Amino acid sequence: MSNELKFFFEVTQRLSSSLQLDRSLKSCFDYLEQQLPIDGMYINLFRQESEEIQMVAHADRQGGQLLDRRIALTPQMCDALNNGERPPILILNYIDMDSVTHHVMSQLLPKVKSLILLKMHCDDFHLGVVGFYSYKEQSFRARHADMLQSLHQPFAMVTAFNLQGRNLLAEKAQLEAENRTLRRSMGSRDDVIGANSGLKQVMEQVEAIAPLDSTVLIQGETGCGKEVIANAIHTRSARAHKPFIKVNCGAIPDTLIDSELFGYEKGAFTGAEKRKQGYFEQANGGTIFLDELGELPLSAQVRLLRVLQSRTIVRVGGVEPVELDIRIVAATHRDLQEMMKEGTFREDLWYRLSVFPIAIPPLRHRRQDVPLLVHHLLEQFLGRFNLDRLPSIAPEQLAKLQNYNWPGNVRELVNAVERAMIQSRGAPLQFDFLGPVEVAESLPMTSNQTIVIDPSRATDQLVSLDMMTAKYIEHALRVTGGKIHGQGGAAEKLDIHPNTLRSRMKKLGIL
Ligand SMILES: Nc1ncnc2c1ncn2[C@@H]1O[C@H](COP(=O)(O)OP(=O)(O)OP(=O)(O)O)[C@@H](O)[C@H]1O
Known part of the structure; x- marks a missing residue:
């Protein structure tokens, strides 16, 4: 067998050795680094519809990985990639020799100094490139490109099949999600939202009492x-x-x-x-x-x-x-x-x-459950509104829901989410109909639950110190997931004795 054939055989064998692109790419790299001066290789897809480059797999001496890193392209860059004159294999001994590659690589792998790009075509469709890179400038010669050029077809086929496989997996995940929703709507066991957060104690009681006939x-x-x-x-x-x-x-x-x-x-x-x-x-x-x-x-x-x-x-x-x-x-x-x-x-x-x-604590005492409930309700309404994907909610709208006082509890939240979905018509959900959140009823919070004490937000409408103390204790309990004493508990965070905190909670009527 000639050396070229041996090379082609070895690479294609390794490429088809696994259904997982990260593994097969790593196996190719292990062989190719002995034949070429490369420090790594990757597969980038050209997503013309979204004007992006998407890095899907990478391999180097550390290992292989599946990725989903996307870099936006300008329309001019897309035109340049679509240009039929772009050669099927390109040696770039300085990255800035090609403006599109420079734009993409400076964000994906900024240390790369030289590259060989092998274009992948499948049924006249420009799939993307396989990149073989080095951390040194001027690493590549024409003979390296000659060795690699016969590989564009096997790389294109394996990548295309792999993407199809990923689509199937995505469909499977979607089916499983639908199944879960269906099971929930049929009243299966996992339908108590908040069972591991705001309703944890309640659910512990439920688990304890359920098997008995009491x-x-x-x-x-x-x-x-x-x-x-x-x-x-x-x-x-x-x-x-x-x-x-x-x-x-x-x-x-x-x-x-x-x-x-x-x-x-x-x-x-x-x-x-x-x-x-x-x-x-x-x-x-x-x-x-x-x-x-x-x-x-x-x-x-x-x-x-x-x-x-x-x-x-x-x-x-x-x-x-x-x-x-x-x-x-x-x-x-x-x-x-x-x-x-x-x-x-x-x-x-x-x-x-x-x-x-x-x-059962009211919803305003377990605000950490609000995002979970919202997500659960959106999943439930998905089928009813005949939508194929969940509507989005801006973080400040979600924070508004968390800060709202919910006098009608979860039922009111169910109605609010349904109303927002009816009004949104596919746009991000808005909850402005709930009216402004009263300062007295909730402390300002950022979406990641960090409390913001901002005197500039205070208004002339002052509230009693007891009410403010109650709200602050409730907030501390939310942050600690209801834990009062011990490490990370509300008493530790508020720097008071747990018994003092408990008696203050009792006095202020906090459950
Ligand atoms: N933890 C939860 N997980 C999922 N859905 C919930 C949860 N809590 C309440 N809901 C939903 O909120 C709505 C009201 O709940 P439910 O009827 O159990 O409240 P309730 O306290 O029995 O009300 P009422 O006092 O009017 O009898 C229902 O649509 C229910 O499915």
Whole structure:
């Protein structure tokens, strides 16, 4: 075999040795550096549609890497690269001999002093170049170019196939993302956003209580995710494949509560033509979620207490108790203890229910969850709005969302994101309809959560020192992910004793 053939055979063998361009390029380099005075090589694509050069792979003595580094070109540079007169192989013993190469290399590999560029063509399409470079000026001779010129076809083929492979991988990643969204919308286990940040403590409680059959009372402001947490308890329990029945206690008229909850026997009242199961029976084997429990009238509270004690119900018009295997999860945004004092909520029922209370912090106390929720909602809305990519949000708009006070909690955020998507029509999302963020309600933050104390931003509308202290403590808790004591905790950062911080939080009403 002639020397040229041996060279061609060895390089093409190495080039096709792996499906990963970084590996095959490194293998080529290891051989080529013994044949040519090179310090490295790379593959650059010519992206005519976006007027860019994209470096996709590089290899030198340290190893091979896949890259995605892009350099913008001027229209004149694109014309120069498209010019049919540009030779298929070019020796540049000084980088500034060619203005486009100088522009690109000064940004990608500024130490390179001389180069051989091998143009890659595929079906009349100018794919880009393979660059063989040296850190010394005047390294290359015509014989080096002669050796390399037969390689333009194999390099072009391998690069083209590799790019196709990458497109397939990108499609696969997109399919996986769609799958995740679908699973979430079907209520799979990973649908609690903030489970590892603002809702970490809540989720620890959920994980602990879910496998047991204990009654759970979820408390939290309206729209903060009580149903989401109730659902998480059910899906993490052994009852996950059994019914999860949600009852909105506030939505049932007083006169219908008994028959809706406990069902009725045939003939129990006019119109009761056949026996009907109530919500409790429908939930048999699974979980019943009693939402808005605070709205339940006192008479129904007594009967609920009986169910909790005996795990049996009696249908309206019936006498026989029906035994049930159910787990009860209740939720309210009302202050049940206050209602007890007023006499509108039964004390005995409270004690039965509050065996395992879970308090969900409002969204303004876990602002770190806002970007996560926004991203989750955008993914959810993607399908509904028939979009093929996520709309963008400018950092200051995201900061605005994080600083806003969210009186309607996550539900209000859901509505705000939906409204912004409807209004945006493909442009970056705007949330100016939320109105200015009040200084009193949030401290100015940059998008990377660094607090900015800027007296020039103070207005004449002063707020009480207690309110400012509360906001500052809340901010410290956000920064530390809710950690109070120990290294990196809020007490350390605020330079006070953890017990002092706790008592101040209690006084200021911080959860
Ligand atoms: N942690 C979360 N992750 C994902 N979505 C959430 C989360 N919290 C709330 N949501 C969404 O916010 C909306 C309101 O949540 P949910 O109905 O659970 O609140 P709630 O506290 O039960 O409200 P209400 O007090 O009105 O009964 C729903 O669309 C829900 O999917």
